[in-house]
Amino acid sequence: MKILVVGAGAVGGYFGGRLVQAGRDVTFLVRPKRARLIEARGLRIVGLGEETTLHPRTLLANEITSAYDLVLVSVKASALRSAMDDFAPAVGPGTLVLPVLNGMRHVDELAGRFGERRVLGGVVMVSTTLDAEGDILRLADVQSLTYGSRAGPAPDELVGVLGGAGFETRLAADIVGEMWAKWVFIAATGAVTCLMRATVGEVASTPGGVEFARAVVAECAAVAEAAGHPVPADSLDATRQTVTAAHSSLTSSAYRDLILDRPVEVEEIFGDLVRRAEQFGAPVPLLGLTTLNLRVYQRRRA
Structure with missing residues (x-):
């Protein structure tokens, strides 16, 4: 399954990085500044005794040429609308969109743009931040991703993709709750x-x-x-x-x-x-x- 992670900050960079470590087919959609930093230093996860450096694939918005199976949206809510324009070419007939933003307002915006059944619900628990060097700094040993369908059948195909990647995952029956x-x-x-x-x-x-x-x-x-x-x-x-x-x-x-x-x-x-x-x-x-x-x-x- 081809995965596009939108954003490589404290949340997207962490979970996307763990998926890269687990051998998943992951590409990060990033801004030019972040792309240059990852090219120069790698995607680094540090803190709590860890110093991991990854070298994932990155894309800029105008470089998307095909659809992805899963789009993991992890940008700040203030950047969501521009991000939707950026990753829209990656959304094909079978694409699932999994946002992990705070609150609920983003779901309405994504569903209005890409369709109710395509947009899943997601909840992440993680304590990370970007440090002065742009590294993903772990602040506590907390990392979990809960996801589920808001409308339609459960996305069972994601169980093997998101599971076993170094963080707890769970398919929820009531993701909205x-x-x-x-x-x-x-x-x-x-x-x-x-x-x-x-x-x-x-x-x-x-x-x-x-x-x-x-x-x-x-x-x-x-x-x-x-x-x-x-x-x-x-x-x-x-x-x-x-x-x-x-x-x-x-x-x-x-x-x-x-x-x-x-x-x-x-x-x-x-x-x-x-x-x-x-x-x-x-x-x-x-x-x-x-x-x-x-x-x-x-x-x-x-």
Whole structure:
């Protein structure tokens, strides 16, 4: 199966790199700057005692000449529309598109462009970032990919392609529900760390911090339930425990972007959740405050 990984950053570079290591037929669709870096240094995965250097195939947008069987979309949400234009020539009659972006808004855009049945749902759990050299830096030993069909039969043909590649994989019966559960998790951790400008542990060890974090989780979970996708009790309890751990150094990707003065996925993670809450009549004052705070930050950057 021919796989095109759109983006070779902290997420796409990691999972695509593991697929390359496992001998899969992988090509990365990248921007010219990233292509030059990979040509010069290789695609490097480092951290937690690892120093892996790979030399995968790369393509620029105007170099796609044939369709691929699987397109793994891993760009930031802000780059999705331009990325769709770039990889459109790679989408043929039998192509499956597997996005692993945050939130749910990207699914509507991809399905509108390429069709409901072609676009799968995906959830990744990974703690990576790009360091100053452009290497993929592992921050924690977490790496999993859950995927499934949003409409139509399960994509059983992917089990042998994605499995056994150095990360946990699972074909989910209810991928949309799992996407909502992850959205609740990343919105909760993002709101706690971004609004307080601190790690989870710093917030939780401060008087009132645990109560604040629990209230954020409750708001996120209420939106999911109103949307018809209540988060399972064990998953919701794990999210509560994560954001109230007093000695945790955990941050969120949104927080890391924030402190490095990078664009933050405000609308995709928080704004869209607030918009849906308003439609359902679910009060979310803390999520609303987080969204306003980060919108001000984005406007200041602009």
